[in-house]
Amino acid sequence: MTNKFAWSYPIYLVRHAGGYASVALQGEGDEPRYALTVFTTEELGDKFVETVGIDGECWSLRNDREFARVLCGLSGPFAEVVFDAAPIETEINEKWRVSAQDLLENYLPLANSPWDYPVYVLRDIDKTGQSGYVSIEADIPERGHLIALALFTTQDTAVAYGEAAGINGPHECIETPEQLATLLRELSETTTAVAWEPTVVEGKSVTKQCASVTVLLEKYLAGF
Numbered sequence: 001m002t003n004k005f006a007w008s009y010p011i012y013l014v015r016h017a018g019g020y021a022s023v024a025l026q027g028e029g030d031e032p033r034y035a036l037t038v039f040t041t042e043e044l045g046d047k048f049v050e051t052v053g054i055d056g057e058c059w060s061l062r063n064d065r066e067f068a069r070v071l072c073g074l075s076g077p078f079a080e081v082v083f084d085a086a087p088i089e090t091e092i093n094e095k096w097r098v099s100a101q102d103l104l105e106n107y108l109p110l111a112n113s114p115w116d117y118p119v120y121v122l123r124d125i126d127k128t129g130q131s132g133y134v135s136i137e138a139d140i141p142e143r144g145h146l147i148a149l150a151l152f153t154t155q156d157t158a159v160a161y162g163e164a165a166g167i168n169g170p171h172e173c174i175e176t177p178e179q180l181a182t183l184l185r186e187l188s189e190t191t192t193a194v195a196w197e198p199t200v201v202e203g204k205s206v207t208k209q210c211a212s213v214t215v216l217l218e219k220y221l222a223g224f
Contacts, residue, residue: 005083005096009062011038012045013070016056020070021048022078023085023092035080035097036070044084051087063116064108071100071108113220114211115196117176119151120158121183123169131169133187134162136195136205148195148210149187157197164200181224184213 014021014037022034039045045058061067071081081103082094098107122134134150152158158171174180184194194216195207 005098007040007083010060011040011067012042012058012060013038014045014049014054014056015059016054020059021052021054021056023082023087025080025092031077033077033079035082035092036074036078036100037085038081038083040084044086048085048087065113065116068104068108071104074100113177114209115151115153117174117180119153119174119180119196120155120171121149121151121174122158122162122167122171124167125169133183133191134165134167134169135191136198136207146193146210147191148193148207149184149191149213150198150205150207151194151196153197161198161200165205177221178224181217181221184217184221188213188217 021037023037025033025035037045037048039048039058042058042060049056049058061070078100080097080099082092082097084095086093123131124134125131136148136150138146138148150161152161152171155171155173161167162169162171174183184191191213193210193212195210197209198205198207200206
């Protein structure tokens with residue numbers, strides 16, 4: 001689905017009174033209804049705080065997963081979201097209004113991704129100066145010989161693995177799903193899976209989390 005309103009991360013909520021700032025919606029019925037306020041820049045969030053005169057501060061969300069967690073936590077009368085609200089008297093004056101359910105179902109395709117971004121990979125440099133991405137190899141019953149790209153969710157775990165495994169090359173940061181999808185397609189002829197957060201135990205690389213490249217590209221990275 002084409003996004004009617006484009007945003008890029010980080011986006012911002014306003015933390016207020018133990019929760020997040022919202023605006024009251026006019027509608028039918030006696031039950032009050034509210035919309036969560038979301039801002040595409042910190043400046044717009046600060047301006048909202050100043051305009052409505054509340055004691056609040058901006059809180060950043062870095063990716064779809066963090067945004068989805070907030071939306072899943074909404075309950076009761078909080079069923080909608082307004083982007084970049086700039087109240088004028090009794091008007092919310094938002095740039096886009098959408099239901100939380102619509103956002104979750106149609107606009108946050110990476111909300112169920114196995115990891116947040118950025119992620120990290122390692123390069124190893126051999127004695128001839130040639131480099132390649134670090135992977136883990138294993139023979140698995142019914143799946144044959146598996147070559148899995150080593151992927152890390154933090155820079156610290158990437159560096160720690162590199163030191164423990166004696167990797168000579170640097171770590172690289174993959175900031176977006178587009179970058180990861182491009183890399184996996186480039187490696188797809190030789191790499192069949194991705195192993196995230198591998199560790200070194202008794203001199204051997206091990207991981208408890210692994211998924212095929214095909215599944216990742218079709219389920220989590222489709223469209224990139």
